[in-house]
Structures are given as structure tokens and as C-alpha cells.
Amino acid sequence: MAKTCKVSFEPGGVSAEVPAGTTILVAANRSGVYVNSLCGGDGVCGRCRVIVKEGKTSGGSTEFFTREEIQHGYILACQGKVVSDLMVEIPPETRLTGAPQYIEGEVPLLTDMSKLAGRSVSLSPLIRKTYVELPRPSLDDNVSDLQRLEQALSKSLQTQGFQMGLKITRRLPVVLRKADWKVTVVSGYRGPLTEIVDVEAGDTSKRNFCIAADIGTTTVVCNLVDLYSGQTLGHAAKYNSQVRYGADVIRRIIFATQTPENEKAMREAIVGDLNELIDQLATKYRLGGSDISLISIAGNTTMVHLLLALPAEHIRKEPYTGVAYRLPPFRAAEIGLHISPRGLLYSLPCVAGFVGADIVAGIFATGIAQSSETRMLIDIGTNGEIVIGNKDFLICASASAGPAFEGSECKSGMRATRGAIDHIRLQDADHVLQFSTIGSEKPVGICGTGYVDLIAEMLQVGLIDKTGQLNADASTDRIREGAQGVMEYLLLPASQTGNDSDLTISQSDINNILRAKGAIYAATTVLLESLNMKFQDLTEIMVAGAFGNFLNVENAVIIGLLPDVPCEKLRFVGNASLAGAKLAALSKDCYDEIFRIAEMTTYFELSTEPSFMDQFVSACFFPHTNVELFPSVMAKIGPQKVR
Amino acid sequence: MAKTCKVSFEPGGVSAEVPAGTTILVAANRSGVYVNSLCGGDGVCGRCRVIVKEGKTSGGSTEFFTREEIQHGYILACQGKVVSDLMVEIPPETRLTGAPQYIEGEVPLLTDMSKLAGRSVSLSPLIRKTYVELPRPSLDDNVSDLQRLEQALSKSLQTQGFQMGLKITRRLPVVLRKADWKVTVVSGYRGPLTEIVDVEAGDTSKRNFCIAADIGTTTVVCNLVDLYSGQTLGHAAKYNSQVRYGADVIRRIIFATQTPENEKAMREAIVGDLNELIDQLATKYRLGGSDISLISIAGNTTMVHLLLALPAEHIRKEPYTGVAYRLPPFRAAEIGLHISPRGLLYSLPCVAGFVGADIVAGIFATGIAQSSETRMLIDIGTNGEIVIGNKDFLICASASAGPAFEGSECKSGMRATRGAIDHIRLQDADHVLQFSTIGSEKPVGICGTGYVDLIAEMLQVGLIDKTGQLNADASTDRIREGAQGVMEYLLLPASQTGNDSDLTISQSDINNILRAKGAIYAATTVLLESLNMKFQDLTEIMVAGAFGNFLNVENAVIIGLLPDVPCEKLRFVGNASLAGAKLAALSKDCYDEIFRIAEMTTYFELSTEPSFMDQFVSACFFPHTNVELFPSVMAKIGPQKVR
Ligand code: FES
Numbered sequence A, B: 001m002a003k004t005c006k007v008s009f010e011p012g013g014v015s016a017e018v019p020a021g022t023t024i025l026v027a028a029n030r031s032g033v034y035v036n037s038l039c040g041g042d043g044v045c046g047r048c049r050v051i052v053k054e055g056k057t058s059g060g061s062t063e064f065f066t067r068e069e070i071q072h073g074y075i076l077a078c079q080g081k082v083v084s085d086l087m088v089e090i091p092p093e094t095r096l097t098g099a100p101q102y103i104e105g106e107v108p109l110l111t112d113m114s115k116l117a118g119r120s121v122s123l124s125p126l127i128r129k130t131y132v133e134l135p136r137p138s139l140d141d142n143v144s145d146l147q148r149l150e151q152a153l154s155k156s157l158q159t160q161g162f163q164m165g166l167k168i169t170r171r172l173p174v175v176l177r178k179a180d181w182k183v184t185v186v187s188g189y190r191g192p193l194t195e196i197v198d199v200e201a202g203d204t205s206k207r208n209f210c211i212a213a214d215i216g217t218t219t220v221v222c223n224l225v226d227l228y229s230g231q232t233l234g235h236a237a238k239y240n241s242q243v244r245y246g247a248d249v250i251r252r253i254i255f256a257t258q259t260p261e262n263e264k265a266m267r268e269a270i271v272g273d274l275n276e277l278i279d280q281l282a283t284k285y286r287l288g289g290s291d292i293s294l295i296s297i298a299g300n301t302t303m304v305h306l307l308l309a310l311p312a313e314h315i316r317k318e319p320y321t322g323v324a325y326r327l328p329p330f331r332a333a334e335i336g337l338h339i340s341p342r343g344l345l346y347s348l349p350c351v352a353g354f355v356g357a358d359i360v361a362g363i364f365a366t367g368i369a370q371s372s373e374t375r376m377l378i379d380i381g382t383n384g385e386i387v388i389g390n391k392d393f394l395i396c397a398s399a400s401a402g403p404a405f406e407g408s409e410c411k412s413g414m415r416a417t418r419g420a421i422d423h424i425r426l427q428d429a430d431h432v433l434q435f436s437t438i439g440s441e442k443p444v445g446i447c448g449t450g451y452v453d454l455i456a457e458m459l460q461v462g463l464i465d466k467t468g469q470l471n472a473d474a475s476t477d478r479i480r481e482g483a484q485g486v487m488e489y490l491l492l493p494a495s496q497t498g499n500d501s502d503l504t505i506s507q508s509d510i511n512n513i514l515r516a517k518g519a520i521y522a523a524t525t526v527l528l529e530s531l532n533m534k535f536q537d538l539t540e541i542m543v544a545g546a547f548g549n550f551l552n553v554e555n556a557v558i559i560g561l562l563p564d565v566p567c568e569k570l571r572f573v574g575n576a577s578l579a580g581a582k583l584a585a586l587s588k589d590c591y592d593e594i595f596r597i598a599e600m601t602t603y604f605e606l607s608t609e610p611s612f613m614d615q616f617v618s619a620c621f622f623p624h625t626n627v628e629l630f631p632s633v634m635a636k637i638g639p640q641k642v643r
């Protein structure tokens, strides 16, 4: 039997006992420490850099590191095996600590939805708490306890068709009598039926709270909403812990479907994340065990499957079918969520394997489906989803863009967390004019919006050309040969960064971003073409998504991620999914409308569309092969800069 | 610590080890042997007669026994305590072995219901099995697995609004693919929604069976119904094992509400009974684990509460309110029933604490609520329930009659099982002309219909007078002083019986029957009066109920249990409840109609009606104080015989 070694991690001071021969990545997972592991431990992404401070390891000192780094103790956590007790430091760029930036974006209120819908959308939450005082039973009025309750509720809610589970029915007579017939009925919307979820003694009708959650592949964001007042009280966000099993949905599906234990681990990771956020909000706002009776979830299709333990396996295999896209409400306790034990989970509907409830909720919250004018919604993440439509039709497609805009895949890329450069301006090829970091900390990396700015600036100062090639002739010595002979541009030297490493952008980073933006732009073009439309026909183009901070829309046009339309037609709408999840919770009408939207949305399969590859190739230029599509950009960067 | 004694019971040969000091009744319950115990062990009913053949006991030799009986070893099982190892014989009259008589009565078929309803009532069972062959998913058609299933089902069933639980949704992709997209969908009716209960590989649509159950206080009767053909395949019946905890609902409620263990024991008793009958039918008809997907239950209110573990406590206390009378379908496995693990239990609706689903099902099956003519339904049991109505109104009442007509409370009374005299004719005061017993065995007691005949005959041959007084002047020496100085009539001497005991009817037996019939007749009168109606206004009077065999309706009129209306207006309809439970299972329309009937039925509380006591007193004569109400009876028994 292998001997057991103790692996301690800094910062944090946690440790795990593992058999010798275990990888450091596994040891980190065991001890609950997050280590960036984009490729899921295959040793190919180079993101799991850690520094061994004390003890012996074998392997993991790969070509990802410079000689200095190796001397410094750097190894790949997924390749380095534990030989003795270890002390391991996780450098900032490898950590997944800290919370993601929380972006509310342009969140519509019910009053906005009323305007959009052209009729009053009133506060009618999916879970209601109704205080009723029942007449005491007498010989003249000796209906059953349940009927007595239903009669009062029916009067109050102006509805019929109640249904109640056996367990709560069993408790009913005791609750009613102990509370002297003054109770609060917790009732949940189930379409034509209303489920009496719980009956609480006394008047608790003002203690009715909800969690609205957007479960993304990368981040999990929750709002705490007061269903009595309709107000949003607070928010909390964290990275999706499933990332330790793979950065994208494909890797996670592969992992989850390997063994039942894996599936369980995957489910427990996301349930744990949600519970952490719920607990955090409940503590902050001093909520009790039965105060939160509803969780409304907008997740992408894979996230919903993994959360509910629906086998996700077929989502990733042609023809990409999920188990179920439209689900009725479930008891949240059934999957272990920390809301009221009898509270309900409403999972918003998905459209296809790669068009999830997050998009549907976003379509709703942006009001696209409420207008007779045609709009486009672009949700940028590892998968870019594109929607075009109005109140009469909706069509959507999904294009795999890779995680570049989520801050992965690039050497200095990082998520939009503390220390990430989110905006940057260059003075010229040699000088950075200004930049900002999240949390105003010393920079340790670049996040998605930072890369959009950086590429746009590099184009304008002539550091790269239309093909994305680094311009060796540029008047700077910041362009140099980096690791493995790949050319790179030195943005900030180690002396100016928070992790004593140079901040760079390499040729392969630029290529990654080129492909990512190319895939998204091509998808928008193909989808428009399928409708015989042009960008000019759209009233508005809205951008939502995984950018951790506000996107500079103008720069997104310069790099050709977004089309060259008048500025006022482009809008960054932030986290529209979360807004949709919240609106659904607040109003049955909104909830129903979201289901109607899912129903009417046509899925357009890009992978079988021959023109997609052509369009992709054409779009793999900055801003585009066809410069006539980007007249304003050409005016800015000038043909002279574009060789 | 008390020493342990072994108590063996004959016949049966089972035994139990109990501490010395335990009563024989408890020992019998422990060993699973049924001992009649009407008063629940209070020592006042005298029904728990057993014979101690070997060993020592203390107590239990009460005034219920003659000196000979005591010498023979008779003691009350509930009072006699175990002192040493015992061998106890349970005489036939104390046993609850054998199955109750199964009476189908006049069971309407769907075609009859169609006639009554004036429209076609088609076979549309509450649980359907639909075989579907799904198109394989492709890139052109990659909806979710669930939607694929729902689309096919929707086409087949011409319905929408499906709902599926999380557990079965999780299994869906595997089932569909293993079965090569050819599956049978088991779907259950939930009003506006259809629940997909299960999905089975291949075509199992012809294996769709249902248990229809009538759960009475005394007997439990089940039908096995083929939902594919609509045919009833078989039946099974047994005594309700809860009888060991009390003969009537009041005693059982008291017992069940004493401790959670008691409630559990009570529930397990009835669940055990149902399972025994289900298993019996499943074995006989070679049904597999998932073939029976539905159980449709018509029970009285208390039975439904005890079965579903709804606290029954308030049913027996003024103002007599149950927990819930209208319940949605539940998973049958939730209460431990041996049908398909995912099968549903549909519990038919009750109206009040003492007007249960058995009555509602009976109202439906007899067609009262489908006709514009007004009819009365009398259900005779420990509680007599009376219904008057037509398609526009329904009113009902419940009167406590005592268990005399169920063969209890009378010295020679017994349930309608083997050896019970069910019909009898006297030649004169001194001679029995003929009698029949159930199973054509040697008589060991008299059941309900036997008592109706016997009293009617005794009236006609002058053995009793209008007040029910035994006629000491009758020309017979069979009238004698019995135990405790109570006068009795010797029907059959021990030499002609199957248990070497005289079969007698005592003055107090006659008084019991007088009160029982008086309560029921008074209830019918008060209810009619409340409507300003007379018996003559009724098109028909139907009698259902706990009689173990066909009631001689003419004799029931003679004793004044039923009113003196033309013979053709009286009809014994047998087990109408079971018929209703079956029709509900076979047709959603019937199920809905039964709920509509429960909804429209007005409960009339007799206990607060001042005229009830007057009517009861007037009805405590044979046939009635007001002989003008019974002209045909007076013609038969003649005023000369009625002193
Ligand atoms: S290289 Fe270690 S996780 Fe990718």
C-alpha cells in the first residue's frame, strides 16, 4: 500500500491526506481548494500552475514553464504527483477564490414589463403566502379542515383547483387548531392547479422570499427577492465549483457520465454552490428556515441537467438531445437546496441542448418577444447564443466560441475577479495610457472585456494587423519571442503586476480571440441570412453574457465581434437571464410567458449549415475579410494600419 | 420481570410468547389470530368467548357464561389473564375466519351508466397505458426526450398538459434508448393535468389492471378489473383486521389516536388486508409487479383517514370534522400498497365525517344523481346512511344504528360468513319451517338478514308483539329464561347446531334490533320531512349495505325497517360502493361525476334536529307506532296478533 502524505495548501492553510502517487490537483480537490484546471487535468491547458514550496514531487515540470519558473518550484498540479508531505502555494492566477463581479445590467422591473407587454403585469408570485382567518367549525358548518382552508383561500386568491400532498394534509388538523384557525397558506403555482405547499401558524404573509438564480458554466449568481414587496434585497455570486471537473459543459458531461459517483460529485458541487449563496443571503438578511419558499432557476441546459441529476450524456452527442427542457416545479428539498423544506424549485424552460433557460429568460427580460420590432440578442460565453425575433417569431442558434471571452485559454487570461484588467487603453505601441482592474488591485491577469479593449487598441496603434498577426515592425521592443518560441506582446512587466510575472498577450492568445469572435459573428450572419435579413433590419442588438464587467461596445465593433451598426443600436444588457428568473418568480404571467417563448423559439442547427464554415473563415479577421461591412471601423483604424 | 408463557390457539395451531398477566385477547392479537372483540376489550360485549383447554388463567369467568360453560372452560379473552402456558380454543362464533360473503349486487356497467347519463360513457380509465413508437432523434428533429414522448402521447390521447416526476424523468433517456424508442406510457388522470407515471419498454398496453376496493368498517372487498377490456376479472373479500382494535369506527378512532404506535398498527392492519387481497388476486390471475397500476378506493370517511394516516380524531368529536374529504391521487407505494411501485391510489370523495366515499360511490352507481326522478338510498351498517335526491339535488344523513344488522351485539349474532343463518321461516311459534345457512353448513349463529327474517316471522306467528316483547303466552315452550334472567326464544337446540350451543334470540337482542331499525327509519322520515316529501313521492327506495347476503325486502318492511311502499319500489342493490369504485377506475367521466356528486350533496346533521328523537321513539315499534303507515303489514300480521 502506498504511504499517506499530507498536502497543505497556501493561502488558506487547508490540507488533505492522500496516498503517495496522487496528483496535486486531486489533493487540492479533496481538501476543497480550487485550482484552475481548464482541460480537466489532461496536462494540455497549462492553467493548473502551482508552486511547490516544501517536499518532493514527481512530474509536472513541463514546457509550460520557463527555466526560472521551474527553479522557483512551479509545476502543473494535474501532472505533479505527491511523493512526500508537501507545502503547495497556489498563485493568484490559478486560484478561483474571490467572487465574480456581480452585474445586474439593465434589469427590467414589472412596470417595465407592463409597458413592454402593453398591459399591466401585476405582482403575482409563483409562491404566495396568504393569511386567512377561518371560521371555527360548528355543527352548522362542519366541512373538512381542508375544505375550510380551501374555501377561505379561494375567496382570497380568486382561484380554484387546489391540491395538497399527503404529508402536509396529515399535519393540517394540528396546525389549524394550534393556531386557533389563523394561518398563512403557502401556495404554489402549477398552471391549472394551485398546490398548497405549506400551512404556517399565524400571519407570516410578509415573510415570503425567493432566490432567483442564474446558473452559468462559470458563475452562479443569486438574487434575494422579497415576494411581498417585489423588491430585490441583495445578491451574491460565486464561481461554479464544477469547474474543478472541467471548464466547459462538454468536459463536465464527460466527467459526470463516467460513473454514478462522478455524477453525484458534479451535482453536489452545484448544489453546494447554491446553498452557499442561499445561506449567505439568508444570514445577511436574517431569514429563517421557512422564509424562502421559492427558487427560480435560469440555467443553461447542461447546468439544469446536472443540477437535477438528469442524464446529460446525450446533450454532447449528435443530435444533441437533452432529457427534458420543460419541467414542472419540484420540491427544492428533493435535490438538497437550503430553502424551506417544503419550498418549490421552478426551473425555467430550455429550447435545445445548447440553448438553455438562461437564454429564454434573457429573451423575456430584454422584451424582444414583446415587441413587433425585430431585435437580436447575443449572449457571449463559451457557447455564444444568438437570438433574432419579435413577438411573432423567435429563432436561435448556438456557436461554440471557446472560453477566451471568459478569460480562459489565454496565457494571462483570468476570470473577471479581483486583479483582472477589465479595461485598457494604449497610448501607442510602446505605452499603456491607462487601465483599470477589478477591485482596483495590482493587475494579475486580463479578463474578457480587457481582451476586447486590448485587441481593439492594438489594432488601432498598429500592433496587429487585420489577420491578427503581431506586427514585428511596430515601433516597440515589447514584441518578443516568448515561451516555446511563440511571439508575444509585453503589456505590463512583472514589476508592475501583482504576481511578479509579466502580463503578456501572445500570438496564440490573439488567434484564440480571433476564432472566438469569428464564431459568434459568423453565427449572427448565418442566422440573419436564414431569415433573409441584414443587420440594418434590426431595431437593436443586445449583448448579454459572461463578460465579468461592462463591455466597451465600440471596441467590440472594432474587433468585429459585433456588427458595425450605429452605436445607439447596440446595447450591453448585462445579466438578462437573472432578470428573467426574477421576473418569473414575481409574476405567474411572466412565468407563463417564458414558457410560451421557449415553445415558440425555433432552434437553428449551425453545425449542419454549410455556409457557417465560410462565414466563420471570413469573420476570422479584424474586423472582417469584407471591410465594407465595417465602414466606421475602417475610418478609425484606416487602411494604412491594415496591411 | 414476569415470566413468559406460551399461548397456543386452536384451530390454527399458532402461538405467541407473552409475559404472564397479559390478556388472552392481546396474546391472540400478537399471534395474528382474530378474536371477536366488539367492545374493544372492555369486558362488556361478551363477544370474545374462548375456551381454555389446558393451563391456568385468572379472571374472565363472568356473568356472560352459564355455569356449564364456565365448567367447560369458557372465559372472556379480554378479561382472562395468562398465568401459565395455555392451550386455547376459539369457538366458531368468536372466530373471524373465513371470507365474508361477496355480493356484487346490481352492478351497473359502463353501458348502463351511458343509458343513465343519456350519453355515451366510454372506457377512459384513470390510468392508461399507451404504446407509442417514437421517431429517432436526428439533427432535424432534436427535441428533448420528454418532448418527443409527449408529442407522441399527445397525438395518441388527444390531450395536452403532461407532467412527470423527477425520478422517472431521470430514467427516461435510458428506457427510451434501451427500448429502441418503442415504449408504453403509463399515464394518470389529474384533472387538467396528465401525469406520466411510468414508461415501460415495449408494448405492455394490454397489461393494465386495477383494483377497485370498498373498505368497510367490517369487510374489505376488492375487484380486479382489466382496464384494457373493461371487464371485471375476479373478486376477493376479507374482514377488516382493524376489528381487533374495535368493532366500530368510534372505538377505532379512539384507539388510533391514543399513540402514534396505535395509529401505525391501525394503518398497517388495513394496508395488510388490502395487500392480502391484492396479492391473492395477482397470484390467481398471474399478474406481474407492474401490471396493476391503479387502486380506486371507496371507503367510509374514517377508513379513508386511517388508511392514509390522516388524523381521524376530530371525526368523532362534535362537530365531527374530518381532515379532508376530497383528495388528489397519491402514489400507492407511499402507503405501502402492493401495486406497481409507481401506481396511483385514487381515493373517492367523502361528504362528511359519517358520510363517506362508499356512499358517494353508491349514489353514483345506483344512478340516483343521473335521473330527474327522486329516489332514496339506504345504506345499512353500524351507521345507517340515507340519501334522497335526483340530478338536481342530493341530501344525506347518517344515523347511528349500532351493529345489530352486521350480526353483532346479539347473543347468537354473527357476521355473514360460513354457518350463519341468513334466511329463516317459522311454521308456527313452535316450529322452524326452513332456514338456510351460508355455505350450507351447520348453523352456528344468525347474521343480519337472518335477524330481519326472524323478527318478521316472530311477529307473524305471534312470538313477539308490536313493542317487541316476547309473548310469554305463545303456544310454545321455547320461550324461556336465559342467562342473567333475560327471556329468550330458543330457535335451534344445541343438537342441531354446529357449535353444540343453543341458538337463541333474547329479549335484549330483539330490543337491539328494534333500536337499530328505529334509528334508520326515523332518519329516513326526518330527511323526507326536511324536504317536505313523503315516501310516496319517491320513485324508488334502494337498499345497500353491510348485510352479508340478499335482504328479504318484504320482511324488512314487516319489521318497519323499510317503509310500506309497493314492493316494486323497493330494491336491494348490494354493494353499490364497489360498483362505483370500479366505474370511477374505468372512466374519467365517472370519476369526475363522483366528485361532482360529493360536491352537490348536502349533509343534514340529525343530531341537532329536535324531531329526530320523536321519530326515533315512534319508530321503536314493529312496524311503527303509527300503524297507518304500514297498511300492508297490518293486513299480514293482523291487529289480533298485535296486542
Ligand atoms: S494542464 Fe493541468 S489542468 Fe490543464
Ligand code: FES
Residues within 6 Å of the ligand: B036, B037, B038, B039, B040, B041, B042, B043, B044, B045, B046, B047, B048, B076, B077, B078, B079
Ligand atoms: S367483552 Fe371481551 S371484547 Fe368485549
